[in-house]
Amino acid sequence: MTPTTSAYHRGVASAKRTLILTAATELFSELGYDKTSLARVAERAGVSTATMFKQFPTKADLFRAIVLQFWDAGTDPGGDASPEPGDPRAGLLALGRRYAGLLRRPGMAGLHRMVIAEAPRFPELARVQFDLGKEPFFELVRAYLGTEAAAGRLEVADDVRATTELLGMISNFVLWPQLLLQEWAPGDAEIDATIESAVETFLARYGRG
Structure with a gap:
């Protein structure tokens, strides 16, 4: 051949x-x-x-592939690499925009609805969605916060809590309303304003000035 x-x-x-x-x-x-x-x-x-x-x-192999495809940050601008350290505001904005981009992918809300609906009978679906989807991105953000904290640019005592707070402020506007409201479709400007507000709120709590 x-x-x-x-x-x-x-x-x-x-x-x-x-x-x-x-x-x-x-x-x-x-x-x-x-x-x-x-x-x-x-x-x-x-x-x-x-x-x-x-x-x-x-079918389990097929579902795993779907989850990996939805959460493949490497297909987005910036890839799946951590932002360059040195400027927490710029780095957090980049991560926030990347996260919002993942959550806004066509079908992402539908995937979440299906997993939630099927979880009582197929709990392994939720575990796959968490382990292969959300968790790797969560760890990417947590590691970035740890790098900036070690350099003295952030003051983060509990990096898991801090990561949860940052991503939660974004997903609570971008993703979760879609699970109940079919018409929920905020525009790019609204999404970006939410990300900027989340980062400023985060820095007000964890920044070192």
């Missing part, structure tokens, strides 16, 4: 994977986790069941 042929097959496999993830996301949102079968996902995606099972042997 030539390198060109190999690249072609990888491209085809990647395209089919994207179709499968899109179809599964739609079906999980429409039908719930329990009533969505891999065969139904394959049919919606327009791929064979053999291709379906080759890409994702189990």
